[in-house]
Amino acid sequence: MALELSLRVAAPEDVYDTVIIGGGPAGLSAAIYAARAELKTLVVDMNPKAGALAITSKIANYPGVPEAVSGEELLSRFRRQAESFGAEIVQAQVLATSLRGEVKEVVTSEGVFKAKTVIIASGALGRKASLKGEAELLGKGVSYCAACDAAFFRDKDVAVIGSSEMMTDELGIVAKFARRIYLIPRGKLSDEQQSVVRTLPNVEVLPGARVEEILGVDEGRVTGVAVREDGEAKVLPVAGVFVYLRGNRPSTNFLDGSVETTEDGCIAVDPVESATSQPGVFAVGDVTCNPVRQAVVAAAQGTLAGLAVDKYLRKAKRMRQQWD
Numbered sequence: 001m002a003l004e005l006s007l008r009v010a011a012p013e014d015v016y017d018t019v020i021i022g023g024g025p026a027g028l029s030a031a032i033y034a035a036r037a038e039l040k041t042l043v044v045d046m047n048p049k050a051g052a053l054a055i056t057s058k059i060a061n062y063p064g065v066p067e068a069v070s071g072e073e074l075l076s077r078f079r080r081q082a083e084s085f086g087a088e089i090v091q092a093q094v095l096a097t098s099l100r101g102e103v104k105e106v107v108t109s110e111g112v113f114k115a116k117t118v119i120i121a122s123g124a125l126g127r128k129a130s131l132k133g134e135a136e137l138l139g140k141g142v143s144y145c146a147a148c149d150a151a152f153f154r155d156k157d158v159a160v161i162g163s164s165e166m167m168t169d170e171l172g173i174v175a176k177f178a179r180r181i182y183l184i185p186r187g188k189l190s191d192e193q194q195s196v197v198r199t200l201p202n203v204e205v206l207p208g209a210r211v212e213e214i215l216g217v218d219e220g221r222v223t224g225v226a227v228r229e230d231g232e233a234k235v236l237p238v239a240g241v242f243v244y245l246r247g248n249r250p251s252t253n254f255l256d257g258s259v260e261t262t263e264d265g266c267i268a269v270d271p272v273e274s275a276t277s278q279p280g281v282f283a284v285g286d287v288t289c290n291p292v293r294q295a296v297v298a299a300a301q302g303t304l305a306g307l308a309v310d311k312y313l314r315k316a317k318r319m320r321q322q323w324d
């Protein structure tokens, strides 16, 4: 998030061969193959607990893993393997991209990363900003990622909106920094969520409140949240708003318009190499709206893209085999 953060601008020598947006099975498989092809590889992942695989409590159909494991555990194995081949992994939210030039830029909450190629693997748990003020104030106090941004709100009052699985996970992180948190759920909190809330003394739940607007567009930063509770309009004066409403759209709100998408917002790719309409930009996994959404399919696409990036950078006609 841009708030109170001076973005690191990468030096020319920091140009990566490939920056991968998203650390789910698709992105990490791409990282394994790219790094193993000795490409300078960076994975930027917003939250290792928030992707479609990460929130899956038990997975029993991933080939070669006969014991039932949690998605989180399976992903940590992917990460270890990618890092063992030299891939770097940074936890940050991608806010914007500039993909047209030969050197592409990925603007994140931790700085700007430059790369010769970009692989988009951000999944399909994104959402279209729907609250009034949300889109305008994203990165100016509105965040979808506590692990990325909660520290900006040390000793400040914030609002947390929504009741998705990710909210349960991230509320504890926000609570470590914020002075007071107004939790505005959408619908009833589950028993698990209620027990999490009970352990956090700085959380005040507003169960009947409905958000009307995130305030501060004119000031260029969040100044409050306008809510209606029991028919009464009020303003919660907060400096930050963490939004965890459910959504299942492709996560592409950081795209710069140079990459072709379908009517449903999926990134259009060629099925062999996962190349997009923008040279040097590839997309894999759920963000491409696979007809079959399974971890192994996402991983296979990531593999193809990791190899395709190597081929693209070598300006080669064929992909390099990796078993010799």
Ligand SMILES: Cc1cc2nc3c(=O)[nH]c(=O)nc-3n(C[C@H](O)[C@H](O)[C@H](O)COP(=O)(O)OP(=O)(O)OC[C@H]3O[C@@H](n4cnc5c(N)ncnc54)[C@H](O)[C@@H]3O)c2cc1C
Pocket: 021, 022, 023, 024, 025, 026, 027, 044, 045, 046, 047, 048, 049, 050, 051, 052, 053, 054, 055, 056, 058, 059, 060, 061, 062, 092, 093, 094, 095, 121, 122, 123, 124, 125, 251, 254, 284, 285, 286, 287, 293, 294, 295, 296, 298
């Ligand atoms: C509830 C549920 C149960 C499932 N069960 C199974 C199952 O049993 N077996 C199976 O094979 N498949 C299952 N799936 C499907 C499988 O999880 C997905 O097909 C697979 O995870 C897709 O992989 P992906 O890498 O494309 O996306 P994801 O796994 O969603 O990973 C995307 C990653 O990108 C990150 N990201 C998103 N936006 C940004 C951004 N702006 N900046 C930085 N990072 C970003 C996210 O934090 C996330 O880590 C299940 C899915 C769900 C939702």
